[in-house]
Amino acid sequence: MSLTKHVIEPLQNKGSFVLVLNTEAKIDGQAEAMLQALHSRSTGGIKHHLKVLKEKGAENFMEKFYVGYGHKSIGDCGSATVFVEGVSMLAAKAIQDWRLYSGQEASTRYVDFSKQTFLNPHKTKTGEKILENWRNFYLKIQKPVQQFLKEKYPRKKEEDETIYNKAIIARAFDITRAWLPAGATTNLAWRMNFRQFADELMMLRHHPLKEVQNIAQQTEKALRQLYPQSFGHERFSKTEKYNQYVMQKKYYFENTKAKDFQLLFNNIDRKILKNHQQEMQKRPPKTELPNTIAECGVVGYEFLLDFGSFRDLQRHRAVAQRMPLLTMRHGFNPWYLEQLPLDLQKEAKKFLQEQKKLIAKLKTDKFVKQYYIPMGYQVPCRIVGDLKALTYLVELRSTRFVHPTLVQQILKVIASLKKLFKKDGLILHIDNTPNKFDIARGKQDIVEK
């Protein structure tokens, strides 16, 4: 298939770009939106609207009713897919920090990140040195960690060798990713409706990181090329100024006094919850609670988690979350060090101290410093959700297929939820061996046949 029909815009870092997918559909996103809008405004029926679409096209319609009149809900009715390549983990998180984001991101559990570019926005030799030190260490520990894991979890007779080896490699990536800097580049897909794109881009263009601002500008430019009538919104200076204030001053979350784990608040109304007792008690495994339980209110938690695992937690859109600033003040998650062979443990600790000193030397702000900090460092995570969202999250994120550092903290959320709501009828279906090494992990890769 020719690439020329897709819209590609380069990003500021060499080799990185955004690509808006052109599916060449006869009825594209804009046309679909027009059909739905017409359908809501006349009784002519879809067959008649399809005729109008064929005669007039969707272009003028979108310009006039969606962009022109700011009738935002029309923008809900058409979608676009953008592929973003070669951006930092920080930028990927910024894009995904949206409650209606859909998409997929490259996994550090199945992809060897040693060949990825590590971004050096500070553009100094020291910056380059810090990043290359991380890369060398990541590369150096791969094989010894795999060997160590093979000794720890020897292959059982009944286990297929290929799947076993894949599971060992995946587990080794789980451990070694802690030494990958957040400036390591990744790829992601971003699928949303037009309105969400417009609303999110409005915030991202004021993001504290220049890299994200650039992604926002180029994505908007690319979307405008494919859907010119849907992405020509006027900018209002007061709104822009306000969004700039929110993004630059209030976006990143910091808590210098963060604790390992804490229940922030329980705002569930017990009287209303009583009406939902039956739904909670009758729910079978792998089944979600009904949405209506959200009427009871929300519970909030805050806990420390390494940035690597935060990346998975953050994907849960049904709970409200803050974006933590990645710093070194909350320490390196000890789990990663404990997984190394003894001789490497000592070396790794010393190496972390040396790198910390080098990072401290960088004369730049706290936002840019994040690029140089590896993903094993902990950040304070805040999650606030209703009982449906929290139940889904804790059940999915406490299985043996989830990263152990995330499981460790989710088990604390589970204990707290049980303590609070068991008497009200809440039942949680939990993996009873959450930390077991299961080679089925080796089957979870997606490979071409």
Ligand SMILES: Cc1cc2nc3c(=O)[nH]c(=O)nc-3n(C[C@H](O)[C@H](O)[C@H](O)COP(=O)(O)OP(=O)(O)OC[C@H]3O[C@@H](n4cnc5c(N)ncnc54)[C@H](O)[C@@H]3O)c2cc1C
């Ligand atoms: C073992 C494992 C491996 C994975 N590997 C990868 C990977 O390599 N790459 C990757 O990109 N992803 C991967 N994922 C999936 C990714 O992390 C998911 O996006 C993540 O699990 C959160 O999405 P969710 O739909 O599961 O949960 P949520 O976003 O919490 O959604 C839970 C439910 O609530 C609904 N919902 C969503 N948003 C809202 C809202 N705002 N209000 C109300 N309801 C809402 C959803 O439709 C869903 O029914 C993996 C997941 C697992 C468990």
